[in-house]
Amino acid sequence: MNTDYQKMEINQDILKKYASGQCSETDRHLVEKWLNDDSWHSIAESTAVNEEVGSAIWNKITTDATHNHKINWGKVTAAAAVVFVIGFSIFHFSHPTLDNHTFSNTSVDNSKFFTEDHYDVQLSKNSTARIDLINKKLTFSGDFIIKPKRDFELLDNNHNILVFKAGKEYFVSDSPDFGKIVAFQKSDLAFLPSNMQIKIREQFQSI
Amino acid sequence: MKRLLLLSFLVTVIFSCRQISPKKIDPNFVLCLFNKDENPSSLLFAESLDDNGSTTLQIPLSTSRIQEREYIYKNGFFYRLSSQTSVFSKYQLQGASLILIDSISLKNRDFETITWKDDSNLIAACRENSVGEKKQARIYQINVEAMQIVKENTIILPFATKEYAALHVGLVDIENDDLWLAYSYFKSTGKYSYTTSDTTYYATIKYDSFKLTDIQKETRSTYPGGFNIIQSYSFKNEAGDYYFMTNPGIALGNNPNLPTAIFRKKKGQQLVDQDYMINISKSIGNHAYGLWYVGNGKAIIRNEQKKLYTDFSNFHAVYQFEYRLVDLKSGTIEKIPFPLDKGTQKENVWSDKTYVYIAIDDSNDEHRVWKYNLQTKEISKGIKLPSTTNFIVRMDYLK
Numbered sequence: 001m002n003t004d005y006q007k008m009e010i011n012q013d014i015l016k017k018y019a020s021g022q023c024s025e026t027d028r029h030l031v032e033k034w035l036n037d038d039s040w041h042s043i044a045e046s047t048a049v050n051e052e053v054g055s056a057i058w059n060k061i062t063t064d065a066t067h068n069h070k071i072n073w074g075k076v077t078a079a080a081a082v083v084f085v086i087g088f089s090i091f092h093f094s095h096p097t098l099d100n101h102t103f104s105n106t107s108v109d110n111s112k113f114f115t116e117d118h119y120d121v122q123l124s125k126n127s128t129a130r131i132d133l134i135n136k137k138l139t140f141s142g143d144f145i146i147k148p149k150r151d152f153e154l155l156d157n158n159h160n161i162l163v164f165k166a167g168k169e170y171f172v173s174d175s176p177d178f179g180k181i182v183a184f185q186k187s188d189l190a191f192l193p194s195n196m197q198i199k200i201r202e203q204f205q206s207i
Numbered sequence: 208m209k210r211l212l213l214l215s216f217l218v219t220v221i222f223s224c225r226q227i228s229p230k231k232i233d234p235n236f237v238l239c240l241f242n243k244d245e246n247p248s249s250l251l252f253a254e255s256l257d258d259n260g261s262t263t264l265q266i267p268l269s270t271s272r273i274q275e276r277e278y279i280y281k282n283g284f285f286y287r288l289s290s291q292t293s294v295f296s297k298y299q300l301q302g303a304s305l306i307l308i309d310s311i312s313l314k315n316r317d318f319e320t321i322t323w324k325d326d327s328n329l330i331a332a333c334r335e336n337s338v339g340e341k342k343q344a345r346i347y348q349i350n351v352e353a354m355q356i357v358k359e360n361t362i363i364l365p366f367a368t369k370e371y372a373a374l375h376v377g378l379v380d381i382e383n384d385d386l387w388l389a390y391s392y393f394k395s396t397g398k399y400s401y402t403t404s405d406t407t408y409y410a411t412i413k414y415d416s417f418k419l420t421d422i423q424k425e426t427r428s429t430y431p432g433g434f435n436i437i438q439s440y441s442f443k444n445e446a447g448d449y450y451f452m453t454n455p456g457i458a459l460g461n462n463p464n465l466p467t468a469i470f471r472k473k474k475g476q477q478l479v480d481q482d483y484m485i486n487i488s489k490s491i492g493n494h495a496y497g498l499w500y501v502g503n504g505k506a507i508i509r510n511e512q513k514k515l516y517t518d519f520s521n522f523h524a525v526y527q528f529e530y531r532l533v534d535l536k537s538g539t540i541e542k543i544p545f546p547l548d549k550g551t552q553k554e555n556v557w558s559d560k561t562y563v564y565i566a567i568d569d570s571n572d573e574h575r576v577w578k579y580n581l582q583t584k585e586i587s588k589g590i591k592l593p594s595t596t597n598f599i600v601r602m603d604y605l606k
Contacts, residue, residue, distance in 0.1 A: 168245045177400035179518025187241050187597065190276065191523030191551035193458055194434045195375075196399045198317070201290065 098133040103144075111203055119164075120147040124203040138162065143173035145186075145204050156181045171200065232264045234300075236557075238566060239276045239601035240265075240574075240592065248275040252300070256557070256564045256576045256589045256602075264303060265593065276554075276600040277436045282326060283605070284308065286351060290316045297354055309354040315345055319376045320435050327352045332379045332388060335361060342367045342374040344388065346417070360417040364410060367392050371404040375460075377432030378441055378451050385420075385477055386412040389431035389451065391460070403430045403460035407453060411477045423478055428453035428468045430460025433496070438552040442500035447474035450535060456494025456511060458522065458551050467494045469506070469533065485538045491531065496551070501558035501581065506533045507565070508540075509553070523551045526570040530556075532563075532579075544586060545577050546570065550598045557604050564589060566599040574599055 098118070105112035105123035113122045118133060127142025131154065138154035148164040156162055157174065162183040164170060169186040177196075184192075189200060234252035241248050247267045254261040268275050279286040285298040285305065296310040315333035322330050327350055335343040341363045348358040364374065371392035378389035388410045393403040407425035412418065425431075431453050432440040441451035449472040455465040466488035471480045487495050487508060495510035508531050515527040526547040531540050546569035555566040563579040574596040576589035592599060 173399075175398045175400075177397040177519070179520050182520045186245060188523055190241065190274075190600070191598075192399075192519065193461070193551075194437070195393070195401055196519075199399050 100130070100132040100134050102128070102130040104128045105142075118148065118150050118152070120149075121145070122204060138172075140172070141174060143171065143175065143203070146170050146172060171204070232262045234264070235604065235606055237280070237601075237603050237605055238592065238599055239278075240596045241276070241598040241600055242595050243597045246595065250305075251592065252605075253590060256578075258588055258590055263590075266300075266303060266305065277434075278601075279321065279329070279436060280603045280605065281323070281329075281351065284351065286329070288313065288316070288318055295349065297351065311349070311354050311356065313347065313356075314359075315347075318434075318436060319344075320379050320432055322379050322381060324348065324381050328357065330379055330381055330386075332376045334374050334376055342372070342392070344374065344376045344390070346379075346386065362388075362410075362412060362417055362419065364388070364390055364408070364419075365422065366406070366408055368404070370394055373401070375403065375430065377430065377454075378435075380441070380449055380472070381414065382475075384414050386414045386417075387472070387477060388412065391429050391431060393430075393460070401461060403455065403462045405429055405462065405465065407431050409472075409479055421477060425470075425479065427470075427484055428455060428465050429462050430454045433459050433552075438497045438554050439556075440496075440498050442498065442506070443474075444500060444504070444535075445502075448472070449474070450498070450500070450506065452495075452498040452508070454494070454496050456496060457519075458494075458496055458511065463494060467496075467510075469498065469508075469535070471535075485533060485535070485540075487533075487540065490538075490540045495531075497553070497556070499556040499558070501532075501556075501563050502560035503581070504535050505581070506535055507531070507543075507556050507558075507563060508533055509548075509556075512547075524549060530565055530579075532581075543579050545579070546573075550600065553599070554601045554603070555599055557602055564602070566592070566602045568596070568598055576602070 099116070101116060103114050103121060103123055105125060105127050107125050109125060111122050111124050114120065119131070121129065121131070122145045123129060124143045127140070127144055129138070129140035129144055131138055133152055136152070136154055138156050140157070146164065147169050148166050150166050152164050154162050154164065158181055160181060162172070164183070171184045171186065171189055172182065174181050189197060192200070232252060232254060234254055236253045236256055238251045238253065239248065240251055249265050249267045252264045252266070274290060277287065283299060286295065287298070288295045293313050293316050294310050295313050297308040298305045299308050315335070317333060318331040319334055320332050324330050329349045329351055331347045331349065333345045333347070335345045343361050343363055345361050346359065347356060349355070350357050367374065371394045373393050374390060375393055376388055376390045380387040389407060390410065391403050391407050393401045395401050405426060407429050409423040409425060410419060411421040413420055432451060433454055435441070440454065441449065443449050451470055453468050453470070454460050455462040456467055457463055466486045468487060469485040471483040472478070473480060487510070491510055493510045493512055495508040497509040499507045501507055510529050510531060512527040512529065516522045516525050526549050528548040530543045530545055532543060533540050545565060546567055548567045548569065550568060557564045561581060563581060564576050565579070566576045568574050574592040578587045578589050
């Protein structure tokens with residue numbers, strides 16, 4: 001089985017361009033298809049990492065480090081200054097102020113994807129969400145998947161605190177079928193009844 | 208998430224530049240782990256389930272998608288059906304990598320239940336979209352050596368009602384030229400919730416012509432079996448008698464007024480034995496999910512504890528699951544004093560007929576295989592899994 005993206009070589013350059021938003025529409029489509037592929041071969045052939053690999057790399061790093069006996073404090077100070085300036089710039093420019101957004105998806109068929117400074121959010125059909133990071137409030141109806149880019153907490157419609165952590169993915173729903181408002185981590189969805197999982201998958205293909 | 212994937216890809220590219228020979232391992236077991244913090248799921252290969260310091264090898268899978276655990280293992284190969292592409296693929300562990308061997312396209316995206324006709328032929332039942340009010344199941348016979356579809360057909364199954372119109376095909380068995388399916392119907396009760404009707408149906412079908420020859424109605428319980436790629440609900444004993452479980456509890460059938468029960472279909476018979484039933488709910492006061500044969504007329508069940516969960520918001524996360532040994536002849540049920548486990552459905556029980564080995568995620572955040580001696584009834588500790596584990600969702604014997 002050869003899919004489009006397997007014919008095209010997914011390499012470091014294309015991924016870098018994709019990450020910085022500089023690749024062509026066709027390449028973007030193919031990379032996204034590659035990222036969404038749920039078959040094992042998309043990584044398994046090349047990414048077997050075992051403890052030995054990790055420890056060998058660690059040993060190499062520590063060996064290299066111990067070889068540097070003489071310390072040039074001038075260079076260290078200069079390097080520290082550069083690191084500080086870069087770090088400060090990244091911190092300063094990559095942490096925009098907290099915001100307050102309202103999202104709506106009136107479609108009866110498809111989910112809708114939004115990307116924001118502090119999170120990405122995918123709203124299922126017939127859903128709305130107001131995510132107010134300033135006042136830490138969440139008002140919504142329906143369900144959505146949220147992928148935070150920073151840690152934050154929100155108070156939901158029923159005054160429960162929902163905790164969101166950067167880099168994770170959450171399914172949030174007000175459906176009475178779950179008993180109360182839920183913010184399941186994605187892996188938790190694997191433990192819902194199979195028929196429920198199928199219904200959730202129908203709305204959010206990427207889980 | 209995509210950026211995380213990109214980062215892990217770049218790290219992998221950098222790591223793979225170094226030539227390091229993988230560990231030499233002759234694994235007897237594979238465990239599928241859901242890891243903490245949404246890290247990719249992994250397969251952990253182990254030589255032994257005993258706590259003896261033997262070699263293990265962990266392979267991360269592509270993502271933390273919820274279906275990573277839905278694979279079939281048979282005679283050295285892993286098989287997987289993609290719910291995105293309907294492609295059925297065959298993989299093999301070579302060195303420290305899973306290599307794609309072959310793949311074929313099917314019309315369906317999910318197997319609801321499977322069985323093996325013989326070592327080379329997989330029988331899979333899928334539910335099909337209905338045409339009008341006629342409910343259909345699609346049956347595949349796939350020769351996994353040649354990776355070819357030997358047979359496929361659609362079977363119309365009767366007794367759907369206007370109210371209960373969605374089909375659940377929960378068990379499949381094949382003996383000689385007869386195909387046997389157990390099914391029930393369910394209805395939606397909300398956006399995600401549903402309930403199953405009170406009746407189970409057992410259909411006998413001539414396998415050469417796919418002609419329905421007999422239907423048996425069962426009203427003692429409902430929701431027969433389930434997605435058995437995720438968890439086992441049936442087995443054949445040494446004599447070839449077929450035992451199976453019904454699952455009306457909230458995690459599967461969601462008709463909890465009916466009991467979880469074990470039933471029997473004797474070898475050579477197409478009818479389920481109406482004189483045989485082990486009423487699990489009545490004996491233990493809770494529903495159970497999962498049935499594993501451990502030899503000598505005994506089976507393991509995994510039961511919930513309704514006093515410990517409130518609803519679906521915490522059902523999977525609370526430490527509530529117990530393991531019990533069922534005597535299939537007398538019907539007596541004995542609790543095994545393991546730590547309480549979490550996770551709604553798991554395929555985590557194996558026996559060498561001396562010990563029962565069960566992989567448990569306990570409330571001390573310890574992830575370990577536990578042993579139960581079937582003779583002395585003593586429990587002891589087996590292999591400990593990495594602390595990065597969140598749930599052990601599968602444990603398969605590879606030999």
